[in-house]
């Protein structure tokens with residue numbers, strides 16, 4: 231009897247079994263960072279489907295349901311997914327949404343042409359390291375019984391990110407200062423961090439299809455800067471690449487995937503590292519020739 235009563239009391243005094251927060255994330259790179267912090271405790275829902283372009287994300291009704299019921303939403307920010315910003319507003323979940331770009335202690339840069347905040351901030355590993363700390367702190371505040379676990383997981387994630395970064399610094403050293411051209415204007419953070427010289431992007435930040443005028447402008451840029459490599463992007467029509475490189479002597483690199491759209495069908499804690507490694511390899515391989 232006494233034993234049973236003790237068990238009952240133990241059960242009553244252990245809210246630790248309650249409530250791991252219901253988490254929603256915007257797209258695969260942030261999902262991967264959140265998976266690292268949540269570890270065995272749970273997994274976030276992700277909104278952007280496999281192969282989706284975050285810039286052109288459109289919300290489905292079932293996703294609005296998930297968003298409305300989330301305890302917390304980790305997302306990049308309105309500059310990357312304007313449609314998600316509108317959904318967060320209209321569903322009134324702003325108070326539960328954490329824009330990692332704006333609120334997580336990383337740094338922000340502007341597009342070179344003065345056209346506003348560049349949202350591709352996950353491509354700087356220093357930002358990702360700050361973000362996992364913020365994700366752990368926010369989850370720990372909602373779920374104090376597991377705060378130590380979130381915090382330990384974030385510390386381990388930060389250590390892994392630093393280790394990958396150290397490898398990539400070495401791998402990309404020969405590419406420093408070599409003029410390259412990217413498919414869309416996503417590489418500012420990555421280039422700033424690793425000392426790469428991006429002389430142009432075929433598509434500008436909003437992922438709009440390039441006009442004929444834009445293509446001849448980029449042809450001129452490639453010629454003037456003597457670009458060594460021009461990179462296509464996975465999931466984007468590569469036909470512009472041949473047009474802009476023709477006769478220039480620039481090499482065409484392997485397809486890049488800065489937004490991890492090709493990796494997102496297998497969400498994993500390792501996806502973020504894979505994303506950085508793949509990107510670095512395309513640059514290092516092409517520059518090597």
Ligand SMILES: [Zn+2]
Pocket residue numbers: 285350414415416435437489
């Ligand atoms: Zn982009």
